Amino acid sequence: MTSAHSASSSVLVSDSFTELRFIYGTAWKKDRTKGLVELALENGFRAVDTAAQPRHYQEEEVGRGIRAWLSKRGDGGGVRERGDIYVQTKYTTPAGQDLNNMPYDPSEPLETQIRTSVASSLRNLRPQEDSDENSYLDCVLLHSPLPTINQTIQAWKILETYVPDRIRALGISNVTLPVLQAIQESSTIKPSVVQNRFYPQTRYDGPLRAFCREQGISYQSFWTLTGNPHLLRSEPVSSLAQAANVGTATALYAFVMDLDIMVLNGTTSANHMREDLDGIRKARDWAIANGSEWERMRRVFEHCILPL
Known part of the structure; x- marks a missing residue:
């Protein structure tokens, strides 16, 4: 059997900053969110994942944790910068929201929903307490495909208008290979991130991960322990x-x-x-x-x- 990687080219044995291979996940942290985000950054995590989905995430508290960490001096007394960390969030459709607690009005058109959601994320995840003028997001993901391919592409095109100033890159979660291929073919800003469950029910996304490698898309796994x-x-x-x-x-x-x-x-x-x-x-x-x-x-x- 020929391996997909040689030992010399393996991610694990490369000179990559290994802490960047982890993203700190903030789902279900509730009132502990701020303290845990700050704790994760203090202990060496340099990437944080959240979502504009109050049902499972406290995005505002994620921002408070990030700002608390940024406000402290780093090792050696240096000033910490927003560029030292990677922060990604998600637009979640009404189907994934608690309709009594969500960042936009679900009766509004899709474009208004997305723009309201992004505005709330930029505010919540701002690096400075008193201003969101310089706030940006390293990546925004569609939390899932929309009900149709056309709606998914429409949502993607709306998010493209923020790149590269307020959003640096785009991605999608809970996606199948045909949907990802459709986005790749139809988009101006190509997907940079896919975030999926890594578990047997999807056969570990073998073909999808191969497509990601071919296209330079970063694959992120969740349920890595729970599902295996x-x-x-x-x-x-x-x-x-x-x-x-x-x-x-x-x-x-x-x-x-x-x-x-x-x-x-x-x-x-x-x-x-x-x-x-x-x-x-x-x-x-x-x-x-x-x-x-x-x-x-x-x-x-x-x-x-x-x-x-």
Whole structure:
């Protein structure tokens, strides 16, 4: 079997900043959101994911956590800048919202819904407390495709009008390959991000991830642990955890990252934040020092996620 990557080109053993392979996920944090976002940034996360969807996210509290972190001096006393971190949010359609608590009026036209949602996100995630004049978003995702392809393309075209000034890049979540291909073909601003569940029910998005690699689209995974208890028990994950002296969750993250995947990580434990970031580095260092055994483990892991 020929591997999709050679050991020398593997994401895990590259010189990439490994903390950027994690995105801190802020769903379901409720009144702990501000403190946890600040804590994640203090512990080394440099990317944050949220959504303009009060049903599951407290976007305003995410912004407060970011501003609290920015207001402090960094290591060595340097000033922290908004450009030091990556912040992405989402436009969520009425179908995904709590109709009694949402950032726009669902009776308004689609364009008004999107522009109101983006305006609220720019305000919520502003880097300075007293002004949103310089606020921008590194990426805005459609939280899901709209009911029809035409509506999805229409929503995408509306978001394109913000690029590159207020929004740097666009993406989509919970998407299938045909819908992603339709956006790719119809758009002026091409998709930069796909965020999907990484689990057996979608056969791990093999063809979709291949398309993302071909088109230079970053694939982000969620449910990476929750959706894969069998992978946590798999031989390569157990072997890497033991060999590199890291936890099984971190070992699974390492294999997933090696597939060019950025992983959402929503841990609420400061210890786990540090352990995950440090563990990825330990696993990378072990892989560099043990290339042939790492290659064996990686091939076995790839076999574990092949479609049945």
